[in-house]
Amino acid sequence: MAAAGMGFAILVIFVQLGFYSSVLNTALAVSSRLNGELILISPRFVHLSEAGEIPRARLFQVLAHPKVLSATPIYFRYVVSRDSATGNYCRLFALGFPLADARTAMPLRIPGIDDQLDALRPTGDVLMDRFTQTRCGPSSPESQFELMGTAARVVGRFELGVGFLADGAIVASDDSFGRYFSKLGYSLDRPHLGLIKLAAGSDPAKVAAGLRERLPSDVRVITREELDAYQHRHWVQNTAVGNIFGMGTVAGFLVGVVVLFQILSTDIRNHLPLYATLRAMGYTSQRLHGYVLEQSWIFAVLGYAPALLLTLILFPIIHNVTLLPIFMTGKLAAGVLVLSFIMCTVASMLSSRRLRRADPAELF
Amino acid sequence: MAAGDARKHEKAIDISGLDYAFGEHEARKQVLYDIELAVAPGEFAIMTGPSGSGKTTLLSLVGALRRPQQGRIVCVGSDLMRLQGVELEAYRTGLGFIFQLHNLFPALTAFQSVQMAADLRDDLPGDKMERIASLLTELGLGERLHYRPSKLSGGQRQRVAIARALVHRPALVLADEPTAALDSQNTEIVLGLFRRLARENGTTVLMVTQDARVFERADRLVNLVDGRIDSDSRR
């Protein structure tokens, strides 16, 4: 019973932290896959989905730096897709880049893209994320698939997983990308960011400083790690999902403390004469607290094991249903174990106060 | 206080002019009056008397489970009027308590219960595990070393509690009706153990009982009536 209560609290923490880390996975899904040391962003950049635009000409200026190997424009935007057979609309995250640049340095480190570059050549052909919601289609090779009302063909798949960002993702050549948005007056001269690859052995911070001197104030140079940090901060602090699952973890922790506190307090109350007996035997208060702490750690282990097992069953199910990047990792397992022990230690410290009522005077 | 030196004090129990009262003001009720009692190391003393005469109260004062109020009470070299903190805990560690209720932890086996007491003392001679097992065996629990209390009879539980009180060869054993739950054969075994501890270790035993069959086995018979020592005879 006690272990069941603990197990439940730990399971809640596992699931909340699992979702929380899938928020983090979402945050870094794209930024962590950009293959370059430095990034050119707009001064209005907030995060990837709110990046602003940069003048493409700045990339040529960047290329003039001797340490810069390549400077590739990257385009990304949400596109609305429609599958004519089902009539389903979806919101997909679209990534585009010039195919020619990819010959020098592959801009995206996403499994499945490298060997399908040629397939992207015909304008309008795209690759689709394997982790796109199936309802988005295309439902059959015959059905017509549209992006922003323009006919498109899905010619291959890659593996990314964008989590909470969108229903799925597509990758296209810059020309295809431009075509979907041409009706909106969008021009390829204004990419969303510039990806800069440096010659081997160069110091990104130093090159960044050099670039900042040459470039006007309509662009900013940051490192890829800084981009990750922007993404991380935005998703953890400013999105509802980040907050919900962060709070959920705290709530699970508190529930665990309260449940265990109740269990331990009741146990102490029921066994007061036994604790009094230990006092009579010469056990110090410290030792008695140690004994209660030991008990609580037994509960931690008894609760953790089944919770871990359940989580291992639950995560693949959640992943299959929601396609969220939610996975068991060694870090998550170890983190929750540590949290469980902290939870039990706090609960045992709170309940130890009840030991004061263990009075050996009434034992005889 | 190391095991085996229980004889180093002239008196194991040295009480004079001891009064004790429960409650305060109007609710004040005095239960012990001017107690005089001296017990030598190794002595086996039985305290008897009618119910409510103050036997249990006196026992808990000797065990430092209650704070004495007035008079002199010095046991195995410790002045209980002043005892507190670490010294109080150390004093209790040197004692063996046998309560009417066995007070065993339901989660612990017989062996573990006894081990909890043995673990308090790291100055015990010989192998600790062996000592625990042989003591329990002597008490007829050799087959039940790893049973929890729920799987033991009332008498067996009481014998586990007795083993727990004796395993560390205490200088002073305080027992309240320890044989009430035992048949005559097991009562004999327990009394034999008391005797042996007294002989080998100089352990003093102060035991409360109404059981007249046991009286003849004691060195001393103290009769308490209405909070006063009515008679005190050496045998």
Ligand SMILES: Nc1ncnc2c1ncn2[C@@H]1O[C@H](COP(=O)(O)OP(=O)(O)O)[C@@H](O)[C@H]1O
């Ligand atoms: N905690 C207590 N508070 C108030 N009175 C008590 C308490 N414990 C015992 N007494 C009273 O003290 C007297 C002696 O009790 P006790 O020492 O238990 O006697 P005995 O063990 O000889 O039966 C009794 O009248 C009892 O009611």
Ligand SMILES: [Mg+2]
């Ligand atoms: Mg009594």
